[in-house]
Structure formats: structure tokens, C-alpha cells
Amino acid sequence: GESVGLHLPTLSVQEGDNSIINCAYSNSASDYFIWYKQESGKGPQFIIDIRSNMDKRQGQRVTVLLNKTVKHLSLQIAATQPGDSAVYFCAENISGDDKIIFGKGTRLHILP
Amino acid sequence: DVKVTQSSRYLVKRTGEKVFLECVQDMDHENMFWYRQDPGLGLRLIYFSYDVKMKEKGDIPEGYSVSREKKERFSLILESASTNQTSMYLCASSLRRDSNQPQHFGDGTRLSIL
Numbered sequence: 315g316e317s318v319g320l321h322l323p324t325l326s327v328q329e330g331d332n333s334i335i336n337c338a339y340s341n342s343a344s345d346y347f348i349w350y351k352q353e354s355g356k357g358p359q360f361i362i363d364i365r366s367n368m369d370k371r372q373g374q375r376v377t378v379l380l381n382k383t384v385k386h387l388s389l390q391i392a393a394t395q396p397g398d399s400a401v402y403f404c405a406e407n408i409s410g411d412d413k414i415i416f417g418k419g420t421r422l423h424i425l426p
Numbered sequence: 427d428v429k430v431t432q433s434s435r436y437l438v439k440r441t442g443e444k445v446f447l448e449c450v451q452d453m454d455h456e457n458m459f460w461y462r463q464d465p466g467l468g469l470r471l472i473y474f475s476y477d478v479k480m481k482e483k484g485d486i487p488e489g490y491s492v493s494r495e496k497k498e499r500f501s502l503i504l505e506s507a508s509t510n511q512t513s514m515y516l517c518a519s520s521l522r523r524d525s526n527q528p529q530h531f532g533d534g535t536r537l538s539i540l
Contacts, residue, residue: 350531358469404466410523412520412523419468
């Protein structure tokens with residue numbers, strides 16, 4: 315089965331609220347994590363990444379949190395906008411391995 | 427910004443045809459990847475390459491081959507297309523091996539095999 319998974323396949327959030335998308339990973343050797351956004355008809359777009367020596371990393375309106383103790387990753391989107399509607403994937407990688415393991419994705423739906 | 431360009435957005439072919447999907451990246455990346463994306467199955471790695479003329483099998487290489495004659499171009503070949511190869515095909519590239527860098531994706535080719 316997938317070593318990277320998601321707790322919810324669909325998340326509905328009111329416009330202007332914060333969104334939190336969760337991801338669990340099972341390989342404790344993974345040391346690099348990435349979040350992607352995929353809009354309809356497009357390829358996955360890199361949002362933010364984090365290495366295992368960090369617990370938190372912030373970008374523009376997005377924050378990724380890494381909890382290595384429970385092997386959990388989350389993506390927080392502040393002040394969610396209609397343009398944030400997409401499928402969000404987490405992915406994990408082990409240093410030295412060229413391959414990235416992708417989760418199946420969470421669809422974020424923005425309510426007006 | 428990294429630009430990964432896939433030659434076709436939509437392609438319709440017939441069973442048994444030989445199909446070529448082309449991908450070009452403009453950032454001098456060493457690694458290139460081909461995935462297919464199917465509902466409920468997520469992204470599955472078909473083949474990847476970390477250097478010119480080098481290739482490695484991914485998780486589902488059967489029925490596919492690849493070619494990397496130049497660093498910027500990575501081609502996926504369906505030797506004899508079958509209906510179960512109808513899918514969205516995504517190409518990606520990343521900087522180099524062992525670099526902890528994200529993969530950057532093209533916008534995909536939606537391939538239908540009739």
C-alpha cells in the first residue's frame with residue numbers, strides 16, 4: 315500500500331478561513347517532504363518543501379508542519395481563496411533515492 | 427522558473443500503434459521522470475533517468491520504453507498501445523541526484539487509446 319497517505323479525500327472550507335490538509339507517512343527513514351497543488355487540467359505544482367531537520371516552514375500564505383514523532387505532515391493555507399481550489403498531494407523522499415512517493419491527494423473545495 | 431513542456435495536451439491513438447510522448451525541460455536538470463495518473467491510483471512512476479542515455483525502471487514499466495538522447499529531452503514510448511494505457515501522462519524533472527530537490531511537472535498529456 316501507499317506509504318504516504320491522507321486522512322481526508324475531500325475538504326470543504328469557507329472562503330477566508332484557514333485550511334489544514336493532513337498527511338501521514340509510514341517510512342521513518344524519509345527525510346524530505348513536499349507539498350504539491352494540482353488544479354484541474356494541469357500538472358502538479360510545487361508549493362513548499364521541508365527537510366526532516368525542521369519542524370515548520372513558512373511560505374506565502376502557506377505553512378508546512380512536520381511531526382516526526384507521529385510521522386505526520388500538514389499544510390496550512392491562510393485566508394483560503396477560490397484560487398486555492400485544487401487537489402493537494404504530499405510526497406516523501408529518502409536522501410539518496412531519486413524516487414518520490416506521492417500520496418493520493420486531498421481535494422480542497424472552497425465554499426463561497 | 428522551471429519549465430517542463432510536454433509536446434501534446436491531448437492525443438488519441440489506436441490499439442497497436444507506436445506512440446511517442448515528448449518532454450523537454452529548460453533548467454539543465456539531470457533527473458527526468460515519467461508518471462501516469464489515474465483516478466483512485468494516484469501518480470505511478472513508469473521510468474526515470476538521471477543522465478543522458480541512462481534509464482531506470484519505475485513501478486510500472488511494462489509496455490513502455492524511454493529514450494534520453496539529450497539532457498533536456500525525455501521521451502516515453504508505447505511500443506504497441508493498448509486500451510489500458512489510456513491515462514494522463516506526466517513528465518517531471520529535478521535538479522540532480524541526492525539533492526533533496528522537488529520534482530517539477532509539465533501539464534500532462536491526456537492519452538486515449540481506442
